[in-house]
């Protein structure tokens with residue numbers, strides 16, 4: 001099985017090319033691939049499959065609008081609806097492999113279509129869709145409660161504004177959250193304003209633990225920070241936000257209708273996964 005290793009602001013992925021959908025990926029295989037000591041190591045797996053061969057009727061319904069489907073898996077083997085950094089790295093891979101031309105086109109994800117803008121090299125940007133505000137929520141770290149804003153970016157987020165530097169948080173263990181509010185689990189972000197439209201953020205991802213970046217989380221915190229500037233009701237924010245994560249810097253732009261995420265998407269290595277390792281229990 002061929003693989004490529006890539007990352008977006010150090011949110012890292014094992015990319016598995018599977019154009020015609022022959023690969024039988026299981027939660028166990030994904031967890032082993034993502035294992036940082038006994039596997040390749042990653043925050044998640046991106047299976048690259050033609051939308052019409054995705055093996056998922058909801059995805060295949062998007063085949064007329066997007067040639068490729070992002071089949072995203074978290075490091076623990078769970079599936080997620082969307083991955084903002086993953087989409088960007090996936091697009092970089094498609095262009096690098098000659099499977100898509102540089103330019104602007106749709107990708108299919110479990111959260112629907114996402115439009116990417118990708119050149120021959122450099123940053124990749126993606127239309128992430130409008131953030132969906134879902135009201136207040138709460139998480140706790142080491143027994144200390146943090147109030148946050150629930151935001152859906154296709155996947156669930158709780159964006160908690162804090163006053164102290166994010167470096168002071170201990171995220172070695174998963175934050176506690178209300179499982180009735182988040183029956184499917186949640187990605188929990190902690191952010192602090194550090195300048196005009198400028199935030200720092202750390203994230204504890206559902207299914208992956210603390211990661212060095214999260215694209216959907218970045219948009220969620222910018223949306224939560226912008227909430228005060230949005231008018232009550234159905235208006236969405238406008239403006240550009242810089243979000244510093246442990247692995248670098250991302251830019252989030254709101255135009256009153258949707259959100260765009262822009263940042264680096266880097267391919268690092270490629271190789272073969274040994275069949276004997278893959279089939280060993």
Ligand SMILES: N[C@@H](CCC[C@H](N)C(=O)O)C(=O)O
Pocket residue numbers: 011044074079080081082083084085086155156187205206207208211213214215216217
């Ligand atoms: N790192 C990703 C988000 C990956 C999915 C997330 N862990 C979930 O379960 O929803 C990003 O860049 O958005």
